[in-house]
Amino acid sequence: MMDMDSDPTVSHLRRLWLYLYCLAVAIFLLAPILVVIPMSFSPSEFLEFPPSSLSLRWYQSLFNSPEWTGAAIISLKAAVLTVLVATPLGIAAAYGLQYSEMGIAKLVRSALIIPLIVPVIIVAIGVFYLFARLNLVNTLTGLVLAHSVLALPFVIVVVSAGLQRFDINQELVARSLGASRVKAFMTVTLPQIRPSVMSAALFAFITSFDEVVVALFVSRGPSSTLTRKMFTSLRDQVSPAIAAISTILILTTFLLALAALASARGDKQQKS
Amino acid sequence: MAPHAAEAMEGDARRERLRLLALSSPAFLLVLIVLLIPVGWLFFLSFVDKDGFTLSHYARLWQNDAYFEIFRVTFLSSFLVTVLTVVLGYPLAYLLSQLPRRAAIIGLTVVLLPFWTSLLVRTYAWLVLLQRKGLVNSTLMSLGIIDEPLNLVYNMSGVVIGMVHIMLPFMVLPLYATMRSIDPGLMRAAISLGAPRHKAFFTIFAPLSLPGVIAGSLLVFIYCLGFYITPQVLGGGRINLVSMKILENATIYSDWGAASALGVVLLVVTLLLFKAIQIIVPVDRLMGRS
Numbered sequence: 001m002m003d004m005d006s007d008p009t010v011s012h013l014r015r016l017w018l019y020l021y022c023l024a025v026a027i028f029l030l031a032p033i034l035v036v037i038p039m040s041f042s043p044s045e046f047l048e049f050p051p052s053s054l055s056l057r058w059y060q061s062l063f064n065s066p067e068w069t070g071a072a073i074i075s076l077k078a079a080v081l082t083v084l085v086a087t088p089l090g091i092a093a094a095y096g097l098q099y100s101e102m103g104i105a106k107l108v109r110s111a112l113i114i115p116l117i118v119p120v121i122i123v124a125i126g127v128f129y130l131f132a133r134l135n136l137v138n139t140l141t142g143l144v145l146a147h148s149v150l151a152l153p154f155v156i157v158v159v160s161a162g163l164q165r166f167d168i169n170q171e172l173v174a175r176s177l178g179a180s181r182v183k184a185f186m187t188v189t190l191p192q193i194r195p196s197v198m199s200a201a202l203f204a205f206i207t208s209f210d211e212v213v214v215a216l217f218v219s220r221g222p223s224s225t226l227t228r229k230m231f232t233s234l235r236d237q238v239s240p241a242i243a244a245i246s247t248i249l250i251l252t253t254f255l256l257a258l259a260a261l262a263s264a265r266g267d268k269q270q271k272s
Numbered sequence: 273m274a275p276h277a278a279e280a281m282e283g284d285a286r287r288e289r290l291r292l293l294a295l296s297s298p299a300f301l302l303v304l305i306v307l308l309i310p311v312g313w314l315f316f317l318s319f320v321d322k323d324g325f326t327l328s329h330y331a332r333l334w335q336n337d338a339y340f341e342i343f344r345v346t347f348l349s350s351f352l353v354t355v356l357t358v359v360l361g362y363p364l365a366y367l368l369s370q371l372p373r374r375a376a377i378i379g380l381t382v383v384l385l386p387f388w389t390s391l392l393v394r395t396y397a398w399l400v401l402l403q404r405k406g407l408v409n410s411t412l413m414s415l416g417i418i419d420e421p422l423n424l425v426y427n428m429s430g431v432v433i434g435m436v437h438i439m440l441p442f443m444v445l446p447l448y449a450t451m452r453s454i455d456p457g458l459m460r461a462a463i464s465l466g467a468p469r470h471k472a473f474f475t476i477f478a479p480l481s482l483p484g485v486i487a488g489s490l491l492v493f494i495y496c497l498g499f500y501i502t503p504q505v506l507g508g509g510r511i512n513l514v515s516m517k518i519l520e521n522a523t524i525y526s527d528w529g530a531a532s533a534l535g536v537v538l539l540v541v542t543l544l545l546f547k548a549i550q551i552i553v554p555v556d557r558l559m560g561r562s
Binding site: 022025093095112118119149156216 | 289294298304313314360385386390393398399401403440505515523528532538
């Protein structure tokens, strides 16, 4: 009996059901992504899988539609600006809260994590109520401010994790040798937490780019974001054009994730 | 002299701590103005009408059967999704935690790939897959499992399938983190002392993985309670959840009292459940970065 347990082939065979079950779960997880991509290359008016022949018809119609390209540009602008607002603010907060030993720091940190906990629908109506009074509804500024609030918790959590692995004494040494605080941070600390900063920025970008609920309230009409426009068109029809956009979005996130991985790996190699 | 120097140093340290704290103020101000104040405002609105203080918005939630039904469906769907993510996620996380690290990373990529894919894209994909003439129905029919296409979308099953897909990574990641931290020596010791494999699993591994199950379940449940996009698209307006009613009250009827009262109830339930998670596992570990 004990011999059988330590024999790996028996154990693999015994686990066969587990492997099959997990394979089924993996298929469930990947199926939607794997089905949408081929469908987007169908020439047909209707969704078909597998497509009867290949065509770029839907990509062409997307790139020729000023509505869709306009929405994509708004989404990109909002996402880039959200990165530019949320990342520095989040780094400053994570750094300050990490080393300030005041009791209130913990409380501030919890407050900054709140946007992650509050259901987005509540954030959205709160923001809508506020922006309606400040004339910020349907403006890029409003959208970026709201998205930055949603992105801040991710930036703070990721950068704090990076700072925990960093030895602050290095920065103190630089300062005792005459470097200013800002210079010591920029030249000693920042390069060492770079992978965390990169993934924080990536999180901020995706948080904004992928966000729908807040955009439903505060970016309407010509200032619609891409995801908002997708959401509204999903209610009317299930067109293959959406499959084409979806494919572009899937490939974009895939490339971004690869880039993040590569940059993290490059940093590791540099160090070793 | 000495006491003065010590005092001066203490003053410096205090100023330094304040300066560091001040670094967090821009972020804090942003969250305060864009989130905390408006939500506080909604809280206030839920207790007033044109005549002043009132509990009528809450009374309506309590008395109106339509609201009762909305809460029932919201809790029911969230509960179903939570149970299903445990059923699907636990064996997967278990297998990944037993694999060598390199193989586990490949497996985790399978979990992370959909996690990183736009939520709307995945929702759309399920809308396509679950249609009457969609891939799921046509596959099941060609396999001879069913004769008639099933109604898989624009009803509860569509909502639950889509939400389970979106939520599964939120379950697998904390489960995996918990299971990885369980010392494999414990299981080996039990088996070498003569315990059958399944007994060792249920008396040692399962209880030790329980914090991960509870944390993952609470996380999934909380997210489901306030979920809007996926249930809206896959329910096709036939499944009414709390989030949809909030949106409807705020935008269609401009009934801020009713929207706020619903929002406050949702928020309070969410915060209480979140507090429960924090007692079990700290928030930073939930993000899968432990």
